[in-house]
Amino acid sequence: MILARGELYDTGAQDQILQGLEAEIDQTRRTQTLPAETVIRAIGRLRDALADGLFDRQLDALELDGVEQYKRMALLLLSRENIEYKLRVELGADFFKPRRTAPPHGQPSIRTQAMPLGTLLHIAAGNVDGLPAFSLAEGLLTGNVNILKLPQADNGLSLEIIQTLLEIEPALRDFVYVFDTPSSDLAAMQRMAAVADGIVVWGGDAAVAAARRLAPLGARLIEWGHKLGFAYISGYEDEPAELAALAEHIASTRQLLCSSCQTIFLDTARMEDLHAFCDKFLPVLERAVRRHAPTSLGGRAETTLRRYYDTLAQILGGAPEAGMFRGDGCSLTACEDSALALSGLAGNCLVKRLPREQIFSLRRQKGYLQTAGLLCTPERRETLTQLLARCGVTRITRAGNMSAMFSGEAHDGDYPLRRYVRMVDIE
Amino acid sequence: MRYRRKLFGVKHAFDTRTTEDLFVLAMRENCQFHYDHCAPYRRILQHYQFSPDGLTGVDDLARLPCLPTLLFKRHRLYSLPRRRMLIRATSSGTSGQFSEIGFEPGGLLCGLEMVLRIGRLRGLFSPVPCHYILFGYQPHRGNRTAVTKTAFGATLFTPALSRTYALRYSNGAYSADLDHIIRAIVRHARSRFPLRMMGFPSYTYFTLKKMQQQGIRLTLARGSKILLGGGWKQFYTEQVDKQTFYSLAAEVLGLADADIVEFFGAVEHPILYCDCARHHFHVPAYSRVLIRDVQTLAPLPNGQPGLVNLLTPMVAATPILSVMTDDLGVLHDGAECGCGLDSPYLEILGRVGLRDIKTCAAGAAELLEKLRL
Numbered sequence: 001m002i003l004a005r006g007e008l009y010d011t012g013a014q015d016q017i018l019q020g021l022e023a024e025i026d027q028t029r030r031t032q033t034l035p036a037e038t039v040i041r042a043i044g045r046l047r048d049a050l051a052d053g054l055f056d057r058q059l060d061a062l063e064l065d066g067v068e069q070y071k072r073m074a075l076l077l078l079s080r081e082n083i084e085y086k087l088r089v090e091l092g093a094d095f096f097k098p099r100r101t102a103p104p105h106g107q108p109s110i111r112t113q114a115m116p117l118g119t120l121l122h123i124a125a126g127n128v129d130g131l132p133a134f135s136l137a138e139g140l141l142t143g144n145v146n147i148l149k150l151p152q153a154d155n156g157l158s159l160e161i162i163q164t165l166l167e168i169e170p171a172l173r174d175f176v177y178v179f180d181t182p183s184s185d186l187a188a189m190q191r192m193a194a195v196a197d198g199i200v201v202w203g204g205d206a207a208v209a210a211a212r213r214l215a216p217l218g219a220r221l222i223e224w225g226h227k228l229g230f231a232y233i234s235g236y237e238d239e240p241a242e243l244a245a246l247a248e249h250i251a252s253t254r255q256l257l258c259s260s261c262q263t264i265f266l267d268t269a270r271m272e273d274l275h276a277f278c279d280k281f282l283p284v285l286e287r288a289v290r291r292h293a294p295t296s297l298g299g300r301a302e303t304t305l306r307r308y309y310d311t312l313a314q315i316l317g318g319a320p321e322a323g324m325f326r327g328d329g330c331s332l333t334a335c336e337d338s339a340l341a342l343s344g345l346a347g348n349c350l351v352k353r354l355p356r357e358q359i360f361s362l363r364r365q366k367g368y369l370q371t372a373g374l375l376c377t378p379e380r381r382e383t384l385t386q387l388l389a390r391c392g393v394t395r396i397t398r399a400g401n402m403s404a405m406f407s408g409e410a411h412d413g414d415y416p417l418r419r420y421v422r423m424v425d426i427e
Numbered sequence: 428m429r430y431r432r433k434l435f436g437v438k439h440a441f442d443t444r445t446t447e448d449l450f451v452l453a454m455r456e457n458c459q460f461h462y463d464h465c466a467p468y469r470r471i472l473q474h475y476q477f478s479p480d481g482l483t484g485v486d487d488l489a490r491l492p493c494l495p496t497l498l499f500k501r502h503r504l505y506s507l508p509r510r511r512m513l514i515r516a517t518s519s520g521t522s523g524q525f526s527e528i529g530f531e532p533g534g535l536l537c538g539l540e541m542v543l544r545i546g547r548l549r550g551l552f553s554p555v556p557c558h559y560i561l562f563g564y565q566p567h568r569g570n571r572t573a574v575t576k577t578a579f580g581a582t583l584f585t586p587a588l589s590r591t592y593a594l595r596y597s598n599g600a601y602s603a604d605l606d607h608i609i610r611a612i613v614r615h616a617r618s619r620f621p622l623r624m625m626g627f628p629s630y631t632y633f634t635l636k637k638m639q640q641q642g643i644r645l646t647l648a649r650g651s652k653i654l655l656g657g658g659w660k661q662f663y664t665e666q667v668d669k670q671t672f673y674s675l676a677a678e679v680l681g682l683a684d685a686d687i688v689e690f691f692g693a694v695e696h697p698i699l700y701c702d703c704a705r706h707h708f709h710v711p712a713y714s715r716v717l718i719r720d721v722q723t724l725a726p727l728p729n730g731q732p733g734l735v736n737l738l739t740p741m742v743a744a745t746p747i748l749s750v751m752t753d754d755l756g757v758l759h760d761g762a763e764c765g766c767g768l769d770s771p772y773l774e775i776l777g778r779v780g781l782r783d784i785k786t787c788a789a790g791a792a793e794l795l796e797k798l799r800l
Contacts, residue, residue, distance in 0.1 A: 301753075308495060
């Protein structure tokens, strides 16, 4: 399905819509302004609808584990106060109000006016339900015209949310185009990219690389690529509680988020310390994984299949993988190297040595750095925090909160809304 | 492999009832062969203390250790040296990890016999030459995916007058050209010879939809057909409501419901699943399906959803005699269909974990394959 100016069209109408796209968008941008307040109000009413259970049927159909928690999170995220706070943090108060500069030394004053970047093409990933709608909302809040390319795995929820939003606030209609074009339809993707001033891409290296090839010169690339989270352990404040919190984090996110812990680094140079840690941490992780066993049919099947595969792979592999500590439904692997790496996911974590003095070597993986969960003695916390910050990490949290959402936080080191606007100076 | 020859020689392609003993014998023979010739496979069976002799009745099939498709993606398991494999086919994995399954001449011969029998039942063969439209990849040396091979193979059902490909290979890459396809369909509609279209349901649907919008209304020559196929993947993720599809084909091409034949298969289970007149996928005599409990992997009775385990003694080159897919499905009693075939039919519900996977960790390519942008 395609959504253009509030109307639904069949996928077959794609060529026709793309043909008129530039002229339509030009018309909108020439004659209309979308105030943030209009968007905030619409989102607020969407939130009320969500609270009233408007999307319950669709959410139930997703058969997600922990759907109630998703809903609670969405209600909080979409509240007027929260969105206004986001705008204030990322752009400052009254950002779109023109202001005059007052430079020193009697230099001439000019008028500065913030404007939307123009037209944003969002290439959304399918890994989080509702993410495409979220990306679109950020584009709308900054007054942009948005072209959203849905991920192929989208289950229809995004489109329903967006349709409801446009129904609530018809003033948004001319600012939203949604296509379900497959990425393989390069010609269509190129036509979308051609009219865009900014391309917002969510996804892995392949998706980002594809977007780079697609982007016309002069279009701003806004990349929300995949990241790797890690925990760094250099002593404890309250060892049992902190290890339990880390295990809980690993099990509850199943290590599938950018912020999820993939590698646990220990502040040591000795392999024996890694082995001792694995022995100690494995039962803790085992308990957490058991508590978070998936309940949906697909989730349970996946766990069973993975476990069965692991057993077979072990039989074929002969001796068990060196350094691997196997638990029920989870594992820890003590590795020789010190590189940040992707784990086996779903309760399978890597454990590596990284003495304090060598933390800075993480810098080499700059493209993947995001969250560090820091477990350490109180007197080391500030020093280690600063060291991690200097080497390129953009979020530093406590053990259990690696994937927690903090209102007012940046996204991968950036304030997204800032990337979706531009400043115009007028003499 | 005399029981295999016998099994693939049975008269009725969907006779799963009277072929039960024969199926077990053929499975035992096949299992013994892999046990003797594939050391890794032997290790797995030994680990589960399963001996090929243990296959004496139909209930023993569930005890035979099944191998997940993922295992074939990460390990190359063969029971014959490469030189004795006539072809090696790969699954259309997009992430760089794909299964490679070898086929020996004997197995392929059985496959041919199977295709002939099933095809005859569904009226796929005709001496009348046809024009072919293929909604798939134009074959070329670098593309070994089974989809390409089966699509080409399907053009051998009748003599081919022409073959037009939707995904054309040029300058080292495939690109889709629907307008080119539509022009070809319109051109062939004027021919006295039938037209057959073959390929992924989604592409076929897009094309018909586009033709509908352009106001194109054709009446294809008698004997024209739409053959829908692809991998398991296309089978459910791009589900177009079937009735919508049939009425669209009737409107644009003048085809009847019965002229649309759907089939699917997988490299790891190269059995042709072809739909019946009521568009259900009955299990053919050469294959058995077990639905396993998602927790315990114990076999489930018909009507209950679980993991889909597919069994066939067709291939000697690779131990794919019992393969566990990552699909969830249900097996229905044949009688529920009402088409006259009494072998049970398989309904695929979706892929394992698809709805739970929320990954944005880098390089989780194998998981991301399911969530392609």
